[in-house]
Amino acid sequence: MTIDRTTTATQERVGASLSVRDLRIHYGNVEAVKGISFDILPGEFLTLLGPSGCGKSTTLRCIAGLEPASAGTITIDDTVVAGPGKHVQPEKRGINMVFQSYAVWPHMTVEKNVGYGLKGLQKDEIKTRVDEVLDLIGLGKFAKRYGTELSGGQQQRVALARAIVTRPKVLGARERLTVPGIATPVLAAETAANDVHESASAVFRAESLLAGSAAESAENVWPAKVERVSYLGRHLDVLYSVGDSKVRGELPSATPIVVGDTVTIGIRASDVHFVPHTEV
Ligand SMILES: Nc1ncnc2c1ncn2[C@@H]1O[C@H](COP(=O)(O)OP(=O)(O)OP(=O)(O)O)[C@@H](O)[C@H]1O
Ligand SMILES: [Mg+2]
Numbered sequence: 001m002t003i004d005r006t007t008t009a010t011q012e013r014v015g016a017s018l019s020v021r022d023l024r025i026h027y028g029n030v031e032a033v034k035g036i037s038f039d040i041l042p043g044e045f046l047t048l049l050g051p052s053g054c055g056k057s058t059t060l061r062c063i064a065g066l067e068p069a070s071a072g073t074i075t076i077d078d079t080v081v082a083g084p085g086k087h088v089q090p091e092k093r094g095i096n097m098v099f100q101s102y103a104v105w106p107h108m109t110v111e112k113n114v115g116y117g118l119k120g121l122q123k124d125e126i127k128t129r130v131d132e133v134l135d136l137i138g139l140g141k142f143a144k145r146y147g148t149e150l151s152g153g154q155q156q157r158v159a160l161a162r163a164i165v166t167r168p169k170v171l172g173a174r175e176r177l178t179v180p181g182i183a184t185p186v187l188a189a190e191t192a193a194n195d196v197h198e199s200a201s202a203v204f205r206a207e208s209l210l211a212g213s214a215a216e217s218a219e220n221v222w223p224a225k226v227e228r229v230s231y232l233g234r235h236l237d238v239l240y241s242v243g244d245s246k247v248r249g250e251l252p253s254a255t256p257i258v259v260g261d262t263v264t265i266g267i268r269a270s271d272v273h274f275v276p277h278t279e280v
Contacts, residue, residue, distance in 0.1 A: 018040040175189070180244045202272055210249075232253075
């Protein structure tokens with residue numbers, strides 16, 4: 001763990017000083033913090049940097065009084081708040097803390113958290129998929145740990161594993177989609193095709209839709225008919241028909257456009273996303 005320090009101008013130094021001396025924190029057999037020492041003067045900002053699981057949050061929790069120190073001392077101004085035989089309650093320390101949270105179920109182990117979305121599959125299949133994903137995110141040896149026994153970054157990885165273990169179609173999806181009534185496939189910047197037979201919708205933001213000459217440089221360019229024009233103050237909300245599909249776009253309010261016009265519209269591949277039609 002490294003410590004990055006920023007000091008404000010001397011005249012602005014307000015607040016308390018903090019001194020951490022050879023702090024050690026154990027969770028059973030796990031030594032989460034291995035003897036860290038640092039001082040913060042009033043007005044200083046201090047950043048703890050280090051790899052996931054190296055003990056940053058545990059150090060902060062201990063300073064806040066949410067974990068007892070196994071060894072070492074913590075002093076705020078001149079008061080020892082944690083040390084041998086001493087543990088000042090959190091509400092008496094005058095400290096606040098913002099927590100990392102990834103909605104990992106605390107009463108379930110890592111493997112149960114990750115496998116939860118696979119209910120209904122054969123037990124063997126669930127185990128294979130969970131093991132595969134835990135290996136992928138580097139948490140294989142944490143399978144039996146509970147959600148409460150993980151660092152923030154480890155919880156973040158469990159949340160990620162939970163999202164990918166079900167092999168969702170929306171994640172890293174295919175790059176072209178055939179749309180009824182449109183001659184050329186719709187292109188998106190997303191790559192790595194998975195299930196190309198799945199039906200899907202191509203979606204994009206109305207404000208990303210281009211019209212007229214601006215549309216011509218986009219990867220997706222279509223002739224469109226103006227079906228509706230609504231004046232919304234700063235912009236026009238325009239409904240176009242393209243093949244058998246309806247598309248909404250926005251144009252500057254002063255654009256001379258009326259219902260029945262035929263215009264060229266376009267959308268950049270990087271603005272297009274494919275959302276598969278699957279039951280959730
Ligand atoms: N309740 C617990 N029981 C057992 N081990 C724990 C418990 N809480 C945390 N740990 C372990 O202690 C170590 C330090 O965790 P900590 O939350 O302080 O890490 P961190 O440096 O904040 O990491 P991150 O950057 O991922 O948030 C980790 O290896 C973690 O698995
Ligand atoms: Mg943390």
